Amino acid sequence: MRTVRKVLGVLRWYARELTGAAEYDRYCDRHRRHHPHAPVPTRREYDALRTRTREQRPQSRCC
Numbered sequence: 001m002r003t004v005r006k007v008l009g010v011l012r013w014y015a016r017e018l019t020g021a022a023e024y025d026r027y028c029d030r031h032r033r034h035h036p037h038a039p040v041p042t043r044r045e046y047d048a049l050r051t052r053t054r055e056q057r058p059q060s061r062c063c
Contacts, residue, residue, distance in 0.1 A: 016022040028040050041049065 013022075016025075024043055024046055027046060031038070031040055
């Protein structure tokens, strides 16, 4: 039973990393630490901010 839970935990972690859910959670934690009185952006607001940032500051990647 422990093995099944461990495998499911790894799959859940992988899916959250793949979809960006974990990145949003890390952003919220960082935002709460550095700006405790400011409201935390919604997932939609975060995605819009991230898209704007990527468009304004494109990074070239070799691989």
